[in-house]
Amino acid sequence: MKILVCISNVPDTTTKVKFKEGDSLFDDSGVQWIINPWDELALTRAMELKEDAGNSVNEICVIHVGGASADATLRKALAIGADKAVRIDACPADAYHVAGQIAEYLKENPFDIIFSGIESSDYNGSSVGAMIAEFMDYPGISSVTSVNLDDDDIQVNRAIPGGKQVLKTETPFVAVVQKGIAKEPRIPSMRGIMMARKKPLEVKPAVELEVLTESIKFELPPAKGACKMIDSESAEQLVELLRNEAKVL
Amino acid sequence: MNFEFTEEQLMIRDAARDFAQRELLPGVIERDEKAIYPTEQVKKLGELGFLGMLVGLDYDGGGMDTISYVLAMEEISKIDSSVSVIMSVNNSLVCWGVEKYGTEEQKQKYLKPMARGEKIGAFLLSEPEAGSDATSQRTTAVDMGDHYLVNGTKNWITSGKSASTYIVIAQTHPELKHRGINALIVEADSEGISVGPHENKMGMRASDTHSVMFNNVKVPKENLLGEEGFGFKFAMKSLEGGRIGIASQALGIASGAYELALKYAQERKTFGKEIIKHQAIAFKLADMATEIEAARFFCLKAAWLKDQGKPYGQASAMAKLYAAETAMKVTTEAVQIHGGYGYVKEYHVERLMRDAKLTQIYEGTSEIQKIVISRGLVD
Amino acid sequence: MSVIAFAKNWNGKFKNSTFELVSYTKALANQLNTNMVVLSIGEVAEEELKLLGNYGADKVLTVSNPQLNTLTSRAYADIVAKAANSVGAEVIVLSDNNSGKAIAPRVSVKLKAGHVAAVQELPLSLDPFVVKKSVFSGKAFGHIQIKSDKKILTIAKNCFGLVANPCDVAIEEFAVDIDTNLFKVKIIQEEEQKDKVILSDADIVVSAGRGMRSPENWGPVEELAEVLGAATACSRPVSDEGWRGHEEHVGQTGKVIAPNLYIAAGISGAIQHVAGISRSKCIVAINTDPEAPIFSVADYGIVGDVMDVLPRLTEAFRNSKS
Numbered sequence: 001m002k003i004l005v006c007i008s009n010v011p012d013t014t015t016k017v018k019f020k021e022g023d024s025l026f027d028d029s030g031v032q033w034i035i036n037p038w039d040e041l042a043l044t045r046a047m048e049l050k051e052d053a054g055n056s057v058n059e060i061c062v063i064h065v066g067g068a069s070a071d072a073t074l075r076k077a078l079a080i081g082a083d084k085a086v087r088i089d090a091c092p093a094d095a096y097h098v099a100g101q102i103a104e105y106l107k108e109n110p111f112d113i114i115f116s117g118i119e120s121s122d123y124n125g126s127s128v129g130a131m132i133a134e135f136m137d138y139p140g141i142s143s144v145t146s147v148n149l150d151d152d153d154i155q156v157n158r159a160i161p162g163g164k165q166v167l168k169t170e171t172p173f174v175a176v177v178q179k180g181i182a183k184e185p186r187i188p189s190m191r192g193i194m195m196a197r198k199k200p201l202e203v204k205p206a207v208e209l210e211v212l213t214e215s216i217k218f219e220l221p222p223a224k225g226a227c228k229m230i231d232s233e234s235a236e237q238l239v240e241l242l243r244n245e246a247k248v249l
Numbered sequence: 250m251n252f253e254f255t256e257e258q259l260m261i262r263d264a265a266r267d268f269a270q271r272e273l274l275p276g277v278i279e280r281d282e283k284a285i286y287p288t289e290q291v292k293k294l295g296e297l298g299f300l301g302m303l304v305g306l307d308y309d310g311g312g313m314d315t316i317s318y319v320l321a322m323e324e325i326s327k328i329d330s331s332v333s334v335i336m337s338v339n340n341s342l343v344c345w346g347v348e349k350y351g352t353e354e355q356k357q358k359y360l361k362p363m364a365r366g367e368k369i370g371a372f373l374l375s376e377p378e379a380g381s382d383a384t385s386q387r388t389t390a391v392d393m394g395d396h397y398l399v400n401g402t403k404n405w406i407t408s409g410k411s412a413s414t415y416i417v418i419a420q421t422h423p424e425l426k427h428r429g430i431n432a433l434i435v436e437a438d439s440e441g442i443s444v445g446p447h448e449n450k451m452g453m454r455a456s457d458t459h460s461v462m463f464n465n466v467k468v469p470k471e472n473l474l475g476e477e478g479f480g481f482k483f484a485m486k487s488l489e490g491g492r493i494g495i496a497s498q499a500l501g502i503a504s505g506a507y508e509l510a511l512k513y514a515q516e517r518k519t520f521g522k523e524i525i526k527h528q529a530i531a532f533k534l535a536d537m538a539t540e541i542e543a544a545r546f547f548c549l550k551a552a553w554l555k556d557q558g559k560p561y562g563q564a565s566a567m568a569k570l571y572a573a574e575t576a577m578k579v580t581t582e583a584v585q586i587h588g589g590y591g592y593v594k595e596y597h598v599e600r601l602m603r604d605a606k607l608t609q610i611y612e613g614t615s616e617i618q619k620i621v622i623s624r625g626l627v628d
Numbered sequence: 629m630s631v632i633a634f635a636k637n638w639n640g641k642f643k644n645s646t647f648e649l650v651s652y653t654k655a656l657a658n659q660l661n662t663n664m665v666v667l668s669i670g671e672v673a674e675e676e677l678k679l680l681g682n683y684g685a686d687k688v689l690t691v692s693n694p695q696l697n698t699l700t701s702r703a704y705a706d707i708v709a710k711a712a713n714s715v716g717a718e719v720i721v722l723s724d725n726n727s728g729k730a731i732a733p734r735v736s737v738k739l740k741a742g743h744v745a746a747v748q749e750l751p752l753s754l755d756p757f758v759v760k761k762s763v764f765s766g767k768a769f770g771h772i773q774i775k776s777d778k779k780i781l782t783i784a785k786n787c788f789g790l791v792a793n794p795c796d797v798a799i800e801e802f803a804v805d806i807d808t809n810l811f812k813v814k815i816i817q818e819e820e821q822k823d824k825v826i827l828s829d830a831d832i833v834v835s836a837g838r839g840m841r842s843p844e845n846w847g848p849v850e851e852l853a854e855v856l857g858a859a860t861a862c863s864r865p866v867s868d869e870g871w872r873g874h875e876e877h878v879g880q881t882g883k884v885i886a887p888n889l890y891i892a893a894g895i896s897g898a899i900q901h902v903a904g905i906s907r908s909k910c911i912v913a914i915n916t917d918p919e920a921p922i923f924s925v926a927d928y929g930i931v932g933d934v935m936d937v938l939p940r941l942t943e944a945f946r947n948s949k950s
Contacts, residue, residue: 037880161829190310210740225927
């Protein structure tokens with residue numbers, strides 16, 4: 001069984017967001033790039049599945065659509081334990097474009113399980129996974145919080161508002177994962193970092209695809225007014241303000 | 250000249266940073282206060298390969314260069330020097346010596362488990378009356394034909410209790426003075442070894458520092474490291490590399506304190522503005538940042554020389570001297586910037602200040618470094 | 629030409645977010661000078677469907693097939709696309725919730741329709757068609773141009789509000805062939821906490837962080853939530869430590885929420901946490917540290933120990949109710 005993990009390369013979650021060129025572009029100067037947190041958890045779960053001798057997972061591949069600047073991120077995924085990395089050499093224009101590129105790769109290189117994070121922490125498109133499923137005509141499961149294999153029998157948990165569902169599916173399928181899929185991301189070991197050097201990082205040319213949407217401008221949220229401080233003894237005053245000033249009760 | 254790190258070096262730095270944030274930061278104050286040995290943390294550090302990162306891949310190490318080691322030591326020491334001293338001693342004193350001078354059998358038997366982090370090593374040089382002056386060893390290793398018989402007491406031994414493998418420096422031929430000294434690999438559970446009580450230290454309180462007493466301990470002949478009489482030179486060579494580890498530790502203590510002070514100075518307000526906007530504080534931070542950068546260059550230069558196979562004793566002494574002095578100064582200023590908050594444990598900087606003091610003392614005091622450096626000037 | 633909204637139901641009932649979706653879509657139709665159609669999938673009683681008319685829906689298509697009572701994103705997407713085609717929809721609008729996130733991307737691929745998620749308001753312009761969405765997990769907004777002829781929007785909760793607009797509803801069954809091949813995912817078990825306020829729907833959220841010091845101390849948080857009819861939430865360290873389940877984790881990598889009132893107790897306000905709550909209408913922060921960053925995003929702040937302040941607040945809310 002083979003698992004493909006889609007990887008987005010995003011600014012570290014502590015980044016203070018700035019824009020440049022008339023607020024038309026994200027200012028990436030001084031930005032530390034990381035594996036999109038949900039993608040990293042998906043990779044962790046994929047590793048756990050492979051390490052469990054009870055099932056037949058024998059290959060984990062990570063895939064990314066983007067330029068060479070993401071190679072360090074892909075190499076980290078290899079150091080964590082992916083067997084192979086693929087980068088589709090294209091400027092990731094929008095979710096449709098990214099999903100289409102990954103689908104083209106899948107048509108030539110089938111996988112049994114495709115993991116995609118619920119969204120990327122930069123443009124928050126939250127659509128690549130479901131779009132891949134549609135391009136490929138695969139079943140897809142969203143809001144996935146766990147994937148378990150029992151003799152290659154697949155059981156998936158999905159979060160629903162106020163509860164959860166346990167689902168069964170057949171392969172191939174796309175799992176759009178969220179927090180809970182793995183406990184915490186792995187730190188690459190020294191040995192893993194050394195081994196990553198020898199693992200394949202394939203760069204594939206992109207296919208021609210339409211771009212349906214385009215970011216044209218960014219803006220920062222308006223600055224918040226000063227916080228009104230209330231004495232810790234005057235809880236009634238707060239209730240009064242929430243009712244009559246903020247009008248949120 | 251090239252000031253760029255490789256992708257791998259950066260990955261190692263990030264891995265060390267993630268480890269420190271995730272595994273070391275929670276509980277660091279309590280471990281320090283109650284002097285609790287970081288058993289779990291050291292185990293995980295070993296699993297990730299940090300404890301043997303400098304050892305070659307053939308001996309189950311990480312096969313990393315010394316530059317990477319400096320980066321990792323800095324990151325871990327920003328949070329917890331009690332852990333980084335264990336990492337430094339294991340890597341640059343114990344594993345290094347066995348890998349460089351040990352026989353194939355010694356490497357298979359002793360190096361591999363230490364490189365994997367399954368066993369911890371300790372370096373037994375200091376004695377109650379031979380600290381900085383390492384030539385006057387009182388511990389004896391008498392040649393009994395098929396074994397050495399070791400007697401004596403070693404002091405201030407990092408990992409003295411938790412280590413499984415000791416490298417012991419002892420006198421075999423007193424008439425030859427320092428040319429009669431040997432280095433032996435001794436298993437810590439050998440008969441006749443007893444470990445003294447935990448030293449109640451000012452800083453790095455979670456690492457276990459003990460005296461180790463030898464009473465007629467039999468050590469097999471095959472456990473001799475290097476040639477007969479090589480012990481003193483061996484110890485000095487080991488310390489040259491050890492100094493890079495401690496210098497990087499001091500660097501980390503300094504940069505950890507600086508980062509906290511910088512953050513605090515941007516958040517804390519007095520007289521209606523953030524204290525970093527007061528020149529008195531801003532200039533302190535400017536000095537701290539500059540000296541830390543200089544210390545970093547010293548550490549990296551020494552590491553680079555070692556990786557290039559060039560002499561690095563002088564450079565590592567300078568690095569250790571400068572980084573330790575910087576650590577003391579920067580941590581003191583970091584406490585000052587924090588004001589009253591800096592004096593309580595919750596804000597971390599007072600711990601870093603106590604930890605910094607030790608870097609001026611162990612593995613050669615600042616004064617000893619000046620002896621090494623000044624001798625190097627006229628050699 | 630028209631616009632179509634997909635009105636998701638939960639066990640045959642609509643939520644306020646559904647009515648907000650209809651309100652938004654009606655305003656969009658007005659902006660485009662066209663009519664609106666609302667699509668409902670699964671069995672929903674006529675009275676419930678008629679409620680959509682309160683917010684401007686005059687035409688509702690329904691696919692009342694019991695097989696479709698639970699969400700199957702493939703089948704739903706298939707129906708949404710077919711309905712959109714049959715009414716000649718130029719814009720398709722869904723709620724930005726679990727089901728919208730699962731369906732909209734599929735419809736986007738089927739119709740080659742540019743999709744923008746987490747849309748914050750009505751289009752900024754129609755030609756070119758530009759919408760505003762939140763990016764960088766709420767730290768900024770992006771203006772996104774949709775270049776394709778057909779467009780799909782999922783709209784963020786609480787971005788528009790409810791706009792009453794009563795009208796007569798014509799309900800029509802939409803006949804569609806359902807491909808049984810699209811039901812490959814089987815539900816074998818389902819657990820739902822019926823009594824608890826659902827975090828993503830809640831108007832008021834009481835959230836607590838490491839300042840609570842231990843998981844045993846959550847009583848005052850739950851009591852306050854109960855008095856307010858609020859959902860409970862927590863910060864990341866709390867869910868990482870296992871003090872609370874990760875379904876309660878609010879922040880950049882957890883849930884991003886937009887309640888009317890968010891009460892943060894013992895939460896310092898790391899940038900990642902703020903990203904998850906910044907769209908709340910009103911934020912109240914309680915913290916012992918007057919320098920805690922949470923106060924810079926809060927509307928009202930109390931400096932004090934949560935264990936003292938929370939019970940006092942609960943008492944004050946209780947008194948003000950009676």
